[in-house]
Amino acid sequence: MPRPLWKGAISFGLVNVPVAIYPAASRDGISFDWLDKRDMAPVGYKRVNKETGKEVPKEQIVKGLEYEDGHYVVLSDAEIKSANTKATQTIDIVAFVDAECISPLYFDSPYYVAPGPRGDKVYALLRETMRKEGKVGVAYVVLQTKQHLAAVLVQGNHLVMMTLRWASEMRDAKAIDVPPASLKSSGVRDNEIKMATQLLKDMSEKWEPGQYHDKFHDDIMALVKKKVAAGKTEEVMKPEKEAEEKPSNVIDLTELLKQSLAKKGDKGRKAPAASVRKTPARKAAARKPAASQARRRAA
Template sequence: MIWKGAVSFGLVHVPVRLYPATAHVGVGFDLLDRRTFDPIGYRKINKATGEEVAKEDIVRGIEHRKGEYVVLSDEEIRAANVASTQTVEILAFVNAAEISFLYLDTPYFLAPDKGGDKVYALLREALRRAGKIGVANVVMHGKQHLAALVPSGPVLALNTLRWASEVRDPAALTLPPEDVGRAGVTAKEVDMALRLVEEMSSAWEPAQYHDTFHDDILALVARKVKAGKTHALETPEPPAAASRDNVVDLSELLRRSLGARAPATPVRAKKTKRDTESEAKGASA
């Protein structure tokens, strides 16, 4: 549990506890000294003297003028806005589809605290039926976040959001016009692209997608351990490049994709009945 407080909307308060919703399962590389293979630690260094600084001597500060800082203690930071550190304050309810994935940051779980089951269930059901999510303010780890309160099956999830100032404006990018005709795309190519999208469409089942890099790295580690190479530094051979035809005709690329027996994808998953029917449909096209 990270903290406990309440979800507040109108005059209603839902006592809740906040829990992490994700777990890191990637490959954890340790930094080593290549001469001795001793682990390398993380040190906090005084940039002026180059000396290591003890944890108890590190404080938080905000630079208000070049080289001059205002120092704030953890207690002062918490006291600056006590109420918001204990409350998920819902500011508005919006349609879920209106929030771009660009704003999504970190997900958490909210569970009802003592005496909060009924009102928790009520809020979850109201959001589900309305097709809305709650946009809220919350303070975690000494920082204020915008967040989305989202019903997800039996749980209310709290997903922190990026502030508008943190999402860059794509206007500075060189992009093709939104009118695909002006971009040189033909109606026939659009039709084939739509067919390809339909053939490759399936229900969202996150468990069927795997971190193949993680699996391959662990397999490589196992092979090196078995070979007794637990300290050897080797330069790995580059993987063989996939053979690709030099095709620049978009229509031809789409036709080849539609006629393929299986989509070129790194996903390791079993074929479903729908996938098989889709392949048959593509082969007959």
């Protein structure tokens, strides 16, 4: 069983289904490493301080939002989560729509949704009701630090969540020129329509995704094998591996969910105050008045 990416609950109306979500896809393909052609040393990515040019350890990196030029608000993971606990722990279904209404252009990343502890009965209730009515749940969900619009739908015996692109992210198709809907106005003749229709029927078959594979990957690997056989290889000295990061403490998500539900309707709750930090340039600017006052006193 893979590790869950997220744990929380599906919420629709006053019903809550404890769930966990798992990535439903992985990225295959060819991944090239960067090498310095002068000595074939690996070229890596480093987190570098833009002021000093020195590498910054992971544990020294914090999340900051620039609210004005040179000024940042720094937020910890706990503060981000406390800003809206319900949002970070809930797949909040706000509407049900007909399954065919959502354009494939909006679909982004797929996730499997599995029932959590004591969630089997309500999970099955939601799944079978959606299947019977042919509906898809439209929901809000926060993954890491970003809120997504999402569709919860039925695939076999599983609920699947597809993150969706926001309408504001979609480009207007009207700006792209295409032929009009009328074939005759596009100059297409009747016999061409008949032949195209027959060709489409001849090529029609049942959807079997397993029969398709990455031919480009195969061609690249064949080229690599050919170069290896010909001795056209380079030796690369691998750098020592960094110590693996220790997993963080497990959070009691069930307790957080209970607290979220208990505070439902408490709109006056304030998030913890965030610290404000200045960039080195702003710090220098802030010191200038003090220095000038010292000179005046000396005079």
